[in-house]
Structure formats: structure tokens, C-alpha cells
Amino acid sequence: MMKKLTLFLLACSLSNGLLAANKKLKVYILAGQSNMQGHCTTSVIENRLKDPKLKVGFEKYHQGGSFVKRNDVFINHIEKEMHGPMSVGYGASNEKIGPELSFGWTIGDKLDEDVLIIKAAWGGKSLFRDFLPPSGRKPDDAFIQALEDKAKKKKKPFSKEEYMEGFGHYYRLMMTSVGETLGDLKTYAPNYKGQGYEIAGFVWFQGFNDKFSDHSTSTYQENMAHFIRDVRKDLKLPKLPFVIGAMGHQGTEQKGTTKILADAQIATAQMPEFKGSVITVKTADFWDYDAGKAFENKNKDPDTWAKLGSNRAYHYFGSAAFFEKTGTAFADAIIELGK
Numbered sequence: 001m002m003k004k005l006t007l008f009l010l011a012c013s014l015s016n017g018l019l020a021a022n023k024k025l026k027v028y029i030l031a032g033q034s035n036m037q038g039h040c041t042t043s044v045i046e047n048r049l050k051d052p053k054l055k056v057g058f059e060k061y062h063q064g065g066s067f068v069k070r071n072d073v074f075i076n077h078i079e080k081e082m083h084g085p086m087s088v089g090y091g092a093s094n095e096k097i098g099p100e101l102s103f104g105w106t107i108g109d110k111l112d113e114d115v116l117i118i119k120a121a122w123g124g125k126s127l128f129r130d131f132l133p134p135s136g137r138k139p140d141d142a143f144i145q146a147l148e149d150k151a152k153k154k155k156k157p158f159s160k161e162e163y164m165e166g167f168g169h170y171y172r173l174m175m176t177s178v179g180e181t182l183g184d185l186k187t188y189a190p191n192y193k194g195q196g197y198e199i200a201g202f203v204w205f206q207g208f209n210d211k212f213s214d215h216s217t218s219t220y221q222e223n224m225a226h227f228i229r230d231v232r233k234d235l236k237l238p239k240l241p242f243v244i245g246a247m248g249h250q251g252t253e254q255k256g257t258t259k260i261l262a263d264a265q266i267a268t269a270q271m272p273e274f275k276g277s278v279i280t281v282k283t284a285d286f287w288d289y290d291a292g293k294a295f296e297n298k299n300k301d302p303d304t305w306a307k308l309g310s311n312r313a314y315h316y317f318g319s320a321a322f323f324e325k326t327g328t329a330f331a332d333a334i335i336e337l338g339k
Helices: 002-022 042-048 100-110 141-153 160-165 169-182 214-218 220-235 256-269 289-296 302-308 313-318 320-338
Strands: 025-032 073-077 082-085 115-121 197-205 242-246 278-282
Touching (some): 042 320, 073 100, 100 320, 214 256, 242 256, 242 320, 289 302, 289 313, 289 320
Parallel strands (some): 197 242
Antiparallel strands (some): 073 082
């Protein structure tokens, strides 16, 4: 009887393992500019871990004297030409993190399937030009002429042809890179055994470089909507879950073009056609006021600054707390949309 029970349990165990192995690989795309790249140095996490009050929530990333590498969540960072198991070092440089870290951890903990994150983020890029989708609205001739006149006054070279070619360049690069990654899943997701994949969500975190002209701010919602439609069309996924990270600069005291853009990002998700398939995460809720104060006093109190941040305000002070909360919120939102 005991032998039969043992064999039964073994069979169940093997069956469950095969079922898990046969589940489709979950693929998520994280795209945007420098704050999707991430400018929090990994040393901030290490410094937080030395403080009993600040280490809570960060212990999972660092165990046994080194940063943990997951064996069920993988990432391909397009710009850096880096790929591997999810861990630190996939931010704007090998010594930095962005929202991908807590996003990958949260997704990995909540799903049974293996996960692949495709990170398509480049610093200093706009939606109105660099990421302009195929159906997006380009500026009129007067806008281009004004740029040319400004360049002449400053005696700087300007080619209208080259400038126009830049429209949509990073959108196209993003889509090409996604296709190339999906075409070589055994490289980017080592556990992949040909069981198929599902592109389960897209996260967009961008906005800063659209602050600098009336055209870019006034057309942001229109182009954001076109962006979602075109990504879904190109991926042949008409209901692809889509999360927009609304700009969080200035925290709860947003004003000027920052508020205009954040409001446009929030309004996009509220458009009737996107109901139930697009969510905006208000990252202003995660603005790190403590890191901001520490930044102001970093020369007098470098130790506190080293525990909280590592960059300037436009990079959310390189705050570990900000990116931890933001990435987690992105993951929670994408999972909610997938229900």
C-alpha cells in the first residue's frame, strides 16, 4: 500500500512538473526613456540593507552576501545588449536598476510560468518624435522651419531630411528588437522548450522629453492613443494589456508642463475604447520626499544620501524606494488587466 502511495505521489509530482513546463512563456515589454532605464545605483540597495528601518522589502534581492539571480524570470535589455536572469544591473548601466527589478520580482512571484522581460528603453527620447507611432501626428512645416531658423541663428547644422527621418525611429527599433527577441527565445529565456509564448503586457514609462514644445505637450494624449493602437496592431494583439506610468516628477505638487503631460497620460487610459485594457499608474504617489531632502543636504550628510538616492530630481533622485514602488505597481496593474 505504501509503495503504491509513493508511486502515486511521484507520478503526481512528475505530472505537475510537466504541466508547469508546458505552460506558455509569459513575455512583458517595458519601454520608454531614461526613467524606464533606471538611474538608481545598486549601492543604494546595499546601503539600505545595513539600516534596519530601510531594509524592509529589499532583503529579497540580496542574500548570502550577493544579489540574487532568479531562475524563472529573464530579461533582454535591448539598448545595453545585455540579457540574463533577473537581478540588479539592468538599469541605465551595469551598476543601476530601474522599475524592471521589482516588476520582475512581483510578476515572477505571482505567476507559475517562466517570464521574459524585453526592455526597450533609451534615454532622452520623446513620444512626439523618437517614439512616434506610424499613425501619430507629425508637427507642421512651421514647427520644422522654426527649428531650422533657430539652428541658423546659433550657426549649427540642421538637415530637414535627417530630422524628418528621426520621426518614429525608436518605435521601429523597439518593434524590430521585440521581433528579434521572440525569434530566439532559447537564447533569452534558457528554460524555453518550445512550449509557445504569450505577450502578456506592455508597460510605458516616459514623458520628460515632451515637455519642451507646445506641439509635443498638446498632442501627447493623441499620440499616446495612437501608440497603443499601433503597438497592438503590429503585435496582432488588439486587447494587449497596457500600463502607462504617468510622470511623477514634483510629486503631489505637479504644475506646468509636467502636470499637463501627467494629466494626458491619465486621460488616455480613461478613453472609452481603452476601458478595461489600459491602466495608468500615478507614479507621483511614489515621489520620494525623503530622498529629495537628502539630496539637498548630501554634502552635509552624505551617509543619509547614500542610503536613499543617487541621482537628480529628473531621475527621481535615483531613489531605490521610488523604483521599488513603481515597478511593483506596474506589475500589479498588468496582472489586474490580465484577469
